[in-house]
Structure formats: structure tokens, C-alpha cells
Amino acid sequence: xxATGCVQAQLTATHxxxxxxxxxxxxxxxxxxxxxxxxxxxxxxRLQADLYAEPGLGDWPSAxxxxxxxxxxxxxxIWDQTLLEGETR
Numbered sequence: 001x002x003a004t005g006c007v008q009a010q011l012t013a014t015h016x017x018x019x020x021x022x023x024x025x026x027x028x029x030x031x032x033x034x035x036x037x038x039x040x041x042x043x044x045x046r047l048q049a050d051l052y053a054e055p056g057l058g059d060w061p062s063a064x065x066x067x068x069x070x071x072x073x074x075x076x077x078i079w080d081q082t083l084l085e086g087e088t089r
Contacts, residue, residue, distance in 0.1 A: 001038045009039045013046035020047065029073045031057035037070070052076050 030040035
């Protein structure tokens with residue numbers, strides 16, 4: 001990223017940080033493309049968020065490959081545990 005891109009990522013993270021609920025556990029999903037990963041790392045660090053790559057967000061035909069050292073979003077703990085345990089709301 002350029003210096004401008006880094007500043008823009010920080011500004012985005014600051015804006016997103018204001019909308020987070022207290023005690024929430026955010027996560028960031030990114031394309032495996034280098035610039036996207038660089039941006040997402042800045043945002044995730046600021047938000048203290050887990051970071052995942054989604055191959056489907058990449059450019060075709062390499063959309064099925066992740067060339068970065070990030071877990072795929074399919075492994076993210078995004079489901080509500082109470083629903084998984086059979087409880088209803």
C-alpha cells in the first residue's frame with residue numbers, strides 16, 4: 001500500500017471502531033489479493049479483530065486459491081453458539 005492507502009485504512013478502521021458494540025468480537029474478511037490483505041491487516045489490528053481470507057473474493061481464475069497465510073472464512077466462528085446448542089431465542 002502507498003502511504004495514502006495506509007492512512008485511508010486507518011481512517012476506515014477508526015470509523016468502524018465507533019460502530020462496534022462494547023465487548024463484541026469483530027472479524028474482518030478480505031480478498032486474498034495483496035492490497036486487500038494489506039488494508040485488512042491494518043483494519044483488523046486497529047479493531048483487535050480476527051482476520052480471514054475468502055478465496056471467492058479474489059480475481060478469477062485464481063479465486064479458489066489463497067496465496068496468503070490467513071485462515072479461510074469458512075473456519076470463522078461466525079455462528080451463534082446458543083443456536084448451535086439447540087437453544088431458541
